[in-house]
Amino acid sequence: MSFPSGSASPTPRVPRRGRRMRRWVGGATLGPLAIVAAVSMQPSLVDANELKLYTGELTYPGERKMPIALPKPVGGSGAVDEFYEVLENDLRLSGWFEIMEPGSFLEPAGTGVRPGQFRYEDWDSLGTAILGKALLQSRNGNQLYAEAWVYDVAGARRLGARSFIADGDHARLLAHKVANEIIYRVTLRDGPFNTRFAVSGSFSGSKEIYTVDFDGYGLTRITRNGSINIQPAWDHTGTKIAYTSYAAGNPDLYVADLAGGQITRVSARNGINSGADWHPSRNLLALTLSPGGNPDIYSLDGTTGRQMERLTKDLGIDVGVSYSPDGSMIAFSSDRSEKPQIYVANADGSNPRRVTFMGNYNVDPAWHPDGDKLAFVGRDGNFDVLTINLDGSELTRITQGQGDNEDPCFSPDGYYIAFSSTRTGQSHIFASTINGRHQVQLTRGKGGYSNPDWSPKLDW
Numbered sequence: 001m002s003f004p005s006g007s008a009s010p011t012p013r014v015p016r017r018g019r020r021m022r023r024w025v026g027g028a029t030l031g032p033l034a035i036v037a038a039v040s041m042q043p044s045l046v047d048a049n050e051l052k053l054y055t056g057e058l059t060y061p062g063e064r065k066m067p068i069a070l071p072k073p074v075g076g077s078g079a080v081d082e083f084y085e086v087l088e089n090d091l092r093l094s095g096w097f098e099i100m101e102p103g104s105f106l107e108p109a110g111t112g113v114r115p116g117q118f119r120y121e122d123w124d125s126l127g128t129a130i131l132g133k134a135l136l137q138s139r140n141g142n143q144l145y146a147e148a149w150v151y152d153v154a155g156a157r158r159l160g161a162r163s164f165i166a167d168g169d170h171a172r173l174l175a176h177k178v179a180n181e182i183i184y185r186v187t188l189r190d191g192p193f194n195t196r197f198a199v200s201g202s203f204s205g206s207k208e209i210y211t212v213d214f215d216g217y218g219l220t221r222i223t224r225n226g227s228i229n230i231q232p233a234w235d236h237t238g239t240k241i242a243y244t245s246y247a248a249g250n251p252d253l254y255v256a257d258l259a260g261g262q263i264t265r266v267s268a269r270n271g272i273n274s275g276a277d278w279h280p281s282r283n284l285l286a287l288t289l290s291p292g293g294n295p296d297i298y299s300l301d302g303t304t305g306r307q308m309e310r311l312t313k314d315l316g317i318d319v320g321v322s323y324s325p326d327g328s329m330i331a332f333s334s335d336r337s338e339k340p341q342i343y344v345a346n347a348d349g350s351n352p353r354r355v356t357f358m359g360n361y362n363v364d365p366a367w368h369p370d371g372d373k374l375a376f377v378g379r380d381g382n383f384d385v386l387t388i389n390l391d392g393s394e395l396t397r398i399t400q401g402q403g404d405n406e407d408p409c410f411s412p413d414g415y416y417i418a419f420s421s422t423r424t425g426q427s428h429i430f431a432s433t434i435n436g437r438h439q440v441q442l443t444r445g446k447g448g449y450s451n452p453d454w455s456p457k458l459d460w
Contacts, residue, residue, distance in 0.1 A: 061095030061415055062438025066129040066186065068097040069153075073134040074110055079144060079171035083136050086172050089215060090179035090193055091132075093431070095438035096186065100128060113149045120156045128153045132182045136174070143167055148178040150185040160185035172217065173460060192411050196455045197418065197429060198222075198232035198241050202448035209243050209256070211455075216429070216443040222256050223263070234455045235278040235302070241453075242266070242285055242302070244274040253287060255302065266305040271295075277322050278302065286311065286321045286330060297321045297332055297349070311349035320364045323347070324371050331355075331365035331374055342376050344390060355392055362386075364407065368434075369414035377406050385419050387434065398436045405430075409454045418442070420450045 070088055073080050091097045106122040113133035123131050135147040144166050150159040164177045180191035192214050201210045201219075209222040209229045223229045225247040232243040241256045251274050253267040267273040271290030278285055283302040288295045295317045299308040312318040316336030323330055324347075331344045339360035345352035356362040361379040368374065368387075375387045375398070383404040388395045399405040403422035410417055414434065421430045426447020432439040443449050 060433055060435055062433030062435060065098040066096060067100055067127055068130040068132055069100045069123055069128045070132050071105060071107060072109060073136040074113060075135040075137040077136040077138045077144065080136055083171040083175045086175035087179055090176060093215060093440050094183060094191060095433050096183055113147060115158055120153055123153045130186055134178055144170055144174055146174040146178055148181040150182050190413055192416060194458050194460060195412060196458065198234055198453045199449050200230045200232060200451040231275055231451050232453050233276050233278055234453055236280050236456055238456045238458050242276040242278065267300055275319055275321060279323050280325055280327045286323060288319045295319055309348060322366050324367050325369050326371060331367060333363040342374060355388060355390060357392065358395060366409055368410055369412065375408045375410065375417055385417060398432055407451050409452055411454055412457050418452050418454055420452060
């Protein structure tokens with residue numbers, strides 16, 4: 001049986017946070033999944049003369065890439081090379097643009113960035129759709145100042161400009177800001193570069209919790225207990241991360257306060273305390289507990305760990321809970337129908353209903369920020385990422401034939417899905433556009449990354 005490919009809303013609502021998924025332990029294999037493999041479709045290029053801005057025709061990154069020219073920033077700062085490298089990499093990762101080769105540029109190096117200081121003709125003749133110009137200067141000894149100027153070449157018009165300033169050596173930070181600005185001016189959608197991932201990393205003989213920038217840099221260690229620490233989850237403020245740790249021998253739930261540096265054990269009940277997800281607007285955690293031996297989903301106070309409600313009471317194993325973006329529903333994995341499948345229910349656990357019916361191993365649901373779609377992991381030989389509408393329609397495969405792909409989570413804007421993948425031989429974090437056409441590796445090095453969870457948009 002074949003299923004049509006899914007499609008996303010052209011202007012997804014921006015939620016408070018993304019989510020990541022957790023893997024089921026055990027289970028059987030899927031049968032063949034006759035699903036449209038979105039990953040096989042390649043994006044086309046937008047011709048400069050066809051570019052229509054602000055009309056909604058550019059619905060997702062990775063759908064049609066816009067040729068963008070990025071002349072090297074002017075201004076004389078010694079940080080130009082780092083800034084330029086980060087900016088170019090950001091825009092390439094985003095999937096919105098095809099970066100034009102600097103060797104083809106007609107404009108002399110060092111030409112100004114403001115209107116009247118350059119010729120549109122020099123760029124139009126190259127087929128440039130978007131021109132992104134930047135200025136970077138050192139100021140007052142310990143500050144960096146940047147300007148971003150964005151132009152529609154075919155229309156010979158400025159799309160927007162903005163300046164930024166940062167203390168200290170923050171060329172990378174300013175480049176992320178400029179990349180977000182370019183994406184916003186062209187698409188009227190926010191870029192992803194003011195977000196981070198919480199991950200579980202096996203880098204030093206133990207499995208610790210880290211945070212890392214969207215582009216794979218800025219790895220920061222959160223836990224240092226030398227044990228197994230897994231399943232990190234951001235709260236909606238971006239200041240706390242819940243995770244499960246075996247530091248005391250049992251899989252207990254902890255919360256790390258990133259601002260103050262404190263780590264608190266929130267739940268140490270007998271059995272498992274795992275797979276937590278924060279409510280999108282309250283200090284409330286949903287997770288799997290097994291006080292009576294059977295794993296069920298409960299809600300707890302995020303500070304005291306006081307039990308609020310038991311959300312599932314079925315004889316099956318219920319794990320991998322995820323709150324909907326508005327907090328009114330939950331999704332979870334359950335084997336109550338003999339094999340692990342995806343279910344949704346009201347936030348109090350009432351009115352549960354099954355969403356997936358194809359395959360016999362479907363786990364780790366995560367909500368799209370619009371609340372109308374789930375991503376999940378299915379097993380068909382390997383583990384792969386798929387998406388499905390809440391009514392069970394538009395089942396779409398995001399990954400296929402590229403190692404194991406697990407732990408997916410949506411970006412706050414809903415345009416991307418991040419997940420861990422072994423396609424390179426080691427486990428790294430990858431990101432895909434939600435149509436599967438543009439997939440990129442984000443983390444580098446020897447691997448060992450798992451359980452990514454996407455932060456909300458952060459203030460920086």
